[in-house]
Amino acid sequence: MTILYKVAPKSFTGDWLALTAPAYGSVSPQPGEKVFLWWSETQKGTGLGGYGYCVSAHRVRRDWTSTIEPVVTDFSGFGKADLAPFRHTDGPGPESTFAAKLYRHSLNKVVTLTREEEEFLDAVLNA
Secondary structure, eight states: OEEEEEESOOOOOSSOEEEEEEBOTTOOOOTTOEEEEEEOGGGTOOEEEEEEEEEEEEEETTEEEEEEEEEEOOOOSOOHHHHGGGTTOOOSSHHHHHHHHHHSSOSSEEEEEOHHHHHHHHHHHTO
16 A cells, blocks of 8 residues: 655654654555655645655554655655646546545545555656
8 A cells, every 4th residue: 555644844854754644534554655745735835745665653543653764855846736627526537536635624634545646646756
């Protein structure tokens, strides 16, 4: 599985990044999973920030805290304006399903991504 944390922008030093957010749906972060980072624009973030891999995760009530080993953390070329055309559609593409997960319900969250959504975000990062 692949997950995404949508949180306030984080800066870090060293080799790890700790992120905490409420669970969206039945997400259950696991060590070794790929984790996309989304810095919330409503909290002065830039949208898609990069990705890394989960080193550890634990849950306290609704919140998951994961320790991430970052791989790419300085990406800033894709945000909510890019997803705007897909936010209110029920289209079958990953853009629509991803926009729905990201912008409906709670501000910050950790969500499970489909294979198609993961491939879509990988393509954005590698464009």
